Amino acid sequence: MTSLWRHLTWPTWRDQPGRVVLAVIAVMLGVALAFGVHLLNGAALTEFARAARSVNGQPDLVLRARSGPLTDADFIALLQQPEVAAANPVLQGQAVWRGKTGADERPLLIRITGADVLALLASAGGARPLAPDLLPQVDGGGPGALLGARTLHLNAAARRHLAEGQTTLTLRIAVPGDPTPRDVEFAVGGRIAAGNAPLALLDIADAQQLLGRLGALDRIDVQLADGVDARAWAARQPAHWRAEPPADEGERLSDMTRAYRVNLGLLALMALFTGSFLVYAVLSLATAQRQPQWALVGVLGVSARMRWRLILIEGAAIGVVGTALGLALGVGLAAGALKLLGSDLGLHGEGGSSVGLLFNQPLLGPGLAYGALGLVAALAAALAPALTVRRIAPALVLKGLGLPAGRTLPAWVGLGLLALGAALATLPPLDGTPVAAYLSMFVLLIGGMALVPALVRGLAALLARLPSGALLLLARERSRDQATEARRSLAGVLVALALAVAMTVMIGSFRASLMQWLDHALPADLYVRSSLRGPDGLPAPLAPAYLQAVDQLPAIARSAPQRSTRVRLAPGAEPVSLTARPLDEGGLPLLQRWQGERAPGALAVWVNEAGRDQNGLQPGRVLTVELVDSGRRVSVQVMGVWRDYSRQSAALWMALADYRAASGDERITELALWLHPGQPLDAARQAVRAAAAQAEDIDTAAAGELRALSLNIFDRSFAITVWLQAVALAVGLFGVIASQSAQALARKREFGLLRHLGLSRRALMKLLLVEASLTGGAGALAGLGLGLGLSAVLVFVVNPQSFHWSMEMHLPVARLAVLVGLAFAAAVGASLLAGRRALGADAVRAVREDA
Structure with a gap:
């Protein structure tokens, strides 16, 4: 061997x-x-x-309230239970750090975590510390240095923004219920190892005062005594408590x-x-x-x-x-x-x-x-x-x-595979993954390749209608007899072309649908929100005085206020996004509408595709939701499903008037502004920022900027797919060149024999051109047809099942013509180059030697 x-x-x-x-x-x-x-x-x-x-x-359990926040009284009641070995109250919020120095002068959003530093210190000496990476490490000063008033302990991601020798920093914080943000100065304390994003640890009492949430807690991390069954203990707790194991964030x-x-x-x-x-x-x-x-x-x-x-x-x-x-x-x-x-x-x-x-x-x-x-x-x-x-x-x-000659599969096998692929595309996803859709694409590719011989024979049969001649007769018979070899030689370019066409159509359809969606989602000229964040991470409310001042600006024709908040679809469930704004249903990018009767007493809401698919919020469904900010429970009915390319999780829209009536919340977090015709955008932007108490508290973005940013993110996200298309197509083209070279070399003696029988070199090149046009045309047509079929699976099955984003199919005709023409030209050109080499003197010599 x-x-x-x-x-x-x-x-x-x-x-x-x-x-x-x-x-x-x-x-x-x-x-x-x-x-x-x-x-x-x-x-x-x-x-x-x-x-x-x-x-x-890594606590044993995490305690939260089923509705609203926990309180200090809950923490005291918890500590009185003998089964509780240790507990750490936690309060979280966000602040803006403006006083830093360095090359990057942009404000830094920093996460604030309030915790009981003494509880962390007490648990650190045990076998199961509550949160060892949150425990500050202070250079000198002993444990007392951990409890200094208004002292922030920073992680490495936050410390790299400190100037050399900086010992204090100022945070700007939006306090719930207070329309005026405030600046608070802190001393820089020790170091904490937790987190990758900028994070600051603050003692729980200071955090409650700083964030304007006196007596409130977001959660309590609980560590039970040895031998206590966590599930049984959780079942004995008060009804307004929700005790669960800590979530696996990695999962x-x-x-x-x-x-x-x-x-x-x-x-x-x-x-x-x-x-x-x-x-x-x-x-x-x-x-x-x-x-x-x-x-x-x-x-x-x-x-x-x-x-x-x-x-x-x-x-x-x-x-x-x-x-x-x-x-x-x-x-x-x-x-x-x-x-x-x-x-x-x-x-x-x-x-x-x-x-x-x-x-x-x-x-x-x-x-x-x-x-x-x-x-x-x-x-x-x-x-x-x-x-x-x-x-x-x-x-x-x-x-x-x-x-x-190669063995040929019957045409019905290819047709059966195509039918099987189409049937697989209709199956639902498996655990959120479109497994059947991907299998459908593979089966469609195999079925398309199986039909190539039949397609070649069909094109060869068309030659019979042309004026007969020796060259056409030879080309027709050769193509008919060697149709299976054509399938093999074109396999690489067929697969590469089909995948390239499919990805081109999918990306083009997605981009065109995104642009249409942006036109619906961004109708105004300018968008305004606070640069500060509330405790929930959402934009802080805009001050009422600022809203009035913006409406009185000469450049502003009209404004549309918006409230971004959160809602729970079930008691104790994780909150989802809720947007309340003046709604004109005719202007919504709706995919489905409820055609039935309106439920009495229920407020109208519209959900995105993720809410419909993941949470079962079908049009017409009536449910009771909890408004997170107010804690009120409201009956709502799903009136339609709207397209949302900004999220993969559930989100709801509601009319602003309905939200205010149900919650009593008059706050506004964003503004959409339309300018008078002829008003310069930059001047209007400056006036909008100048109307605030501090211009740095306001973020503005023009609709064109948001569109450009969205499309830039889209293009960068799909850059790797474009590169992979080019790689796949290049590999396929080289494959067809090598395959055609192999076939031409294998026919060297056949060409020599035809030369001895009187056919000229030019006539043989014409013969190769006709044969290559037949096989190349079959490959290009099959690749285009398969690519369009695969693109339909990507557009109508894979994307909705994977990301809950539907779209319309758009065909970029010019790009598709270039792809198909390139594949056809490569097949024909490769055959001609290989034939020219095979038609040299070696071909005649091979026949003489064989004789």
């Missing part, structure tokens, strides 16, 4: 190493991208969970980002899938070049099974080398991304090396899995050339009769 490989394979690889290197690179890139994406996702989830545990600690983020991670992983595997066709093209070309050698060793006694095994060994060798390099490159790519972006992947302030995160997750199992994928892809690509070599008749090949 080794001797045969050395004499049959090594000379080809030695003389033409470029093709082997390309095949190895194709496998390497596919494995590297898939494995690197997996490692990067795993590192991000691991770090997020670690950061969440460092901030929240929660995993659920939230599953759709992104699955889609990104499948995009990476697309490179491996198309790379397998490049391996197929390389091995097919090498097989065609060694056709006489394979025939000779067959005559000398090498069995068909042995020849088959040798080709598979070549594919395995390419797969092993490419996989090994791909796994190493995948680790390098993930390490480079973490080195560049930091442990939080660039989401927050603190960067730095986080390469160690890669090794805090399982590596052996995923490495073996992705390595097996690379090896299987290479072996699958080698299977067709191996079967071809196994089926050759050595004596006939030595006579110059070429490779045997």
Whole structure:
């Protein structure tokens, strides 16, 4: 076996190493991208969970109120229970830090966490500390330094914004119920290890006073005595308490980002899938070049099974080398991304090396899995050339009769696969992942490739209607007899073109739908909100005096106030977004409307697609919700479903007048402003900011800026898909070039025979042009048709099931024409170039030697 490989394979690889290197690179890139994406996702989830545990600690239970906040009285009642070993009250809010110095002069949003520092210090000496990363580390001063009045203990992400030697800082805070924000000066205390984003720890009493929430608590972290059953203890607590185990933040983020991670992983595997066709093209070309050698060793006694095994060994060798390099490159790519972006992947302030995160997750199992994928892809690509070599008749090949005709699947098999793919696309997602839709796309690709021979024969039959001639007769008969070979030679470009068309249509449809949605969502000229944040992280309310001042500005034609708040869909449930503003139903981007009767006493609300799909808020449904700010419970009815590209979680709209009547809340958090015709935008923006007590408290954005920002984010998000399209298409084009070269080399003696029979070189080139046009046209048409089918699955199934975003299909005709024309030109050009080489003097000499 080794001797045969050395004499049959090594000379080809030695003389033409470029093709082997390309095949190895194709496998390497596919494995590297898939494995690197997996490692990067795993590192991000691991770090997020670690950061969440460092901030929240690891209590046995987390106590919250079923409605409204907890109070100090709840904390005292909790401490009186003998089963409670330790408890830490927590209050959270946000503030703006304006007094920092340095190159970045933009205000910094910093998270404030109020906690019982004494409780943290007491638990630190035990076997199960409540939140060790929240416990401040103070240089000197002893424990008393932890309890200084108005002292902030900062984490590393916040400390990097301190100037050298800075010992105080000033925070600007919006206090609930007070229309005027206030500045508060704090002393800089110790260091805390918790969190990646800027975080400040404050004693709970100071936090309650600072945030204007005296006596209020967001939660209490509870640690029970040894031997106490947490579930039984929670069941005995008062009805207004809700005691639950701490949430697994890593699992929660995993659920939230599953759709992104699955889609990104499948995009990476697309490179491996198309790379397998490049391996197929390389091995097919090498097989065609060694056709006489394979025939000779067959005559000398090498069995068909042995020849088959040798080709598979070549594919395995390419797969092993490419996989090994791909796994190493995948680790390098993930390490480079973490080195560049930091442990939080660039989401927050603190960067730095986080390469160690890669090794805090399982590596052996995923490495073996992705390595097996690379090896299987290479072996699958080698299977067709191996079967071809196994089926050759050595004596006939030595006579110059070429490779045997491939086996053709009946057309009904391809049609059946297309029907099966369409049926799979109608199935619901599995645990939020469109598994059936992705399987549908794969089945559609296989079905389309199975129909290529029938399509080639159909195009060849059209030649019969043209004036008959020797060249057309030869082209027609050749195309009909070798239709299966056309399927093999066009497989790579067919898959690459179909995927490129599908992604082009999907991205174009998404972008066009996003632009239409932005026109609905941003009808005004200027948008205004506070730069401060409330305790819930939402924009702080705008002062009534400021609202009046803006309405009186000469440049403002009219304004539309808006209130952003939160609502609970069920008692104790996590709050979801609620937007209250003047609503004109005709202007809403509605997808569904309730056509039935209006429920008496219920307020009208409209929900986004995520609320309909994830929370069952179908049009017409009546439910009772809790307004988080006021604690009031209100009966509402879903009157319609609206398109929302800004969220993947549930969100509700309500008329501002209905919200005010139900809640008694008159506060406004945002303004939409329309200018008088001819008013300059910049001057109006300055006037709007100047109307505030402090211009820095106001954020403004023009509609055009928000549109441009949204589209820029969209384009950056899909940049990797565009790059992968280019890679896949390049791989497919090279595959068809190599395949056509293989077929031309295999027909060298056939061309020589036709030359002896009187056909000129020019006539043979015309023959090749006709044949290439038939096969290239079939491949281009099949790729376009398959791509449109795949794009329909992406647009109408994958996106709604993955992200709860529906859209209309838009066909970018010019781009599609370029893609199809490029694929057709590559197929025809490759065939002509390969034929020109095969029609040289060697072809005539081959016939003479055979004679």
